[in-house]
Amino acid sequence: MFQIDQYAYSNRLLTVHPGEKLAFAVITMIICLISQSLAALLAAAVLMAGAVILAGIPLRVYLKLMTVPASFLVIAVGAVAVSISGNGEGYLWGVDLGRFYIGIGSCNLDLSILLLCRSLGAISCLYFLSLTTPMVEVISILRKLRVPPLFIELMGLIYRFIFVLVETAESIYTSQSSRLGYRNLKTGYSSLGILAANLLVRAYRRSEILFTTLSSRGYTGEIRVLETQFAVSGKNILAIMAIDVLLILLSLAEMSGGGLIGRIYN
């Protein structure tokens, strides 16, 4: 997670208006969630991967990040593909268990492939956003979009204090393990319990101290800060529009041409 965050602050698309990146990621993701076209979904995934590479993130790192959701995906897609029924009709492959038949049906297979591509597309959009756009800027765009201040402030504080909390947890863990706290399973469980309890207490104490330090700088219930100004680029907006319109057209074309979905329902 820290690695993603580090790239977010050091990639080549850092100077691009965060609103443009957010719009690109969100619109493309919506298309991915609606589109039934395999081609459009795969194109979206490839485009996002391309954009991430363009931003200077090594392909190796990107692929490694992709393996994180991949394990969930494989399980979910597998579960959709496999089904049980009374007879072996319409199954591409299966096992006869006497009264039941377990196997992979052709419609289930198509559905699971669609699901896989859709998830890939949507995940790529999210990765694009989080690898190229610092959280601080996502938050400031949301503020400009008039998302309620309470929500914005919470997001900002949670983001900042995740790192403090992880640091605290790490230091407690180190101090415990240097005194053999994780020598075996039994001490491990008890150390972990102490760590969790301490983390809670310290987080609470931290929030109190934060309130004090903010108050001393004139906090009266609302966090207001300077916003960074970015240049809007007409070229980028055009490119985003072109790409997304293309993806939509691709989806529509396949729908009317009776693509995958046509085959399922025929």
Add this chain to the structure above:
Amino acid sequence: MAESIIEAVNVEYRYPDGTVALSSLSMSIEKGKKIAVLGSNGAGKTTLFLHFNAVLKPSGGHIRFGGKEINYNRKCIEELRSNVGIVFQDPDSQLFSASVVQEISFGPINMGLPRDEVLSRVSRAMIDTETDQLGGRPTHFLSYGQKKRVSIADILAMDPEVIIFDEPTACLDPRLSVHVTGLLDQLSRKGKTVILSTHDVDLAYSWADYIFVINGGTVSGEGKPEDIFRDRDFLTRNSLERPWIIDVFDELMSKGLVLGDCPAPRSREELLDCIPASESPGRALLKKIK
């Protein structure tokens, strides 16, 4: 008596858990001076500073700013907080934003300044603390020293009359300590009242114009640095060390190795200046023996 800018009069404070942190503490801080507050851990330094900023309200006694008693209504508190800034000991408890620029802009924006003024103050504070290279970095990837400097810029951008530094040089490497004390001197030259708390007697001795010693939640002694550190009984009572410069100076003096008219030195350089180049009584004596 010179004008006092901030004053604690018989202040009592008890934390909700029953700990008595301050008991009948009185302290009067002169405008434009460099003040050191010396005290061991738990003496009550931080608690006192929170009173100077109206974050805590005394359970007895009162605080005065510019001669006027603080009455804890909103306007009075806001005015006090824009006139008195505190740089807290742990920068991680002060930095609330992941963005350095947003972090530093928080105080000036709360003071209701216009955007241009906020911008110019933020950039000036960043230059003064040498954090201008960190603008695009998130605060969680900064080193401790960098975070400390950002937390100082936080307060400089508010440009308060009185700036309080709570143990500013704890955990800093020597180079950064020197940078921070340099900053303190610079602020003092601009006419600010600078208060710092520390348990480093050498720092307090060579930097401060006036020293308060806090022990067990009350002021156990105050005075000019050269007077405070002469009284050995007082030092042992408050478990304070003697600054090394005084130790060396006294030793040299007792052996007759310093110039007769030399005042007590405050820094390493002043101490070296007290040692005569060639002809001193000590050296003359040595020559005679030869």
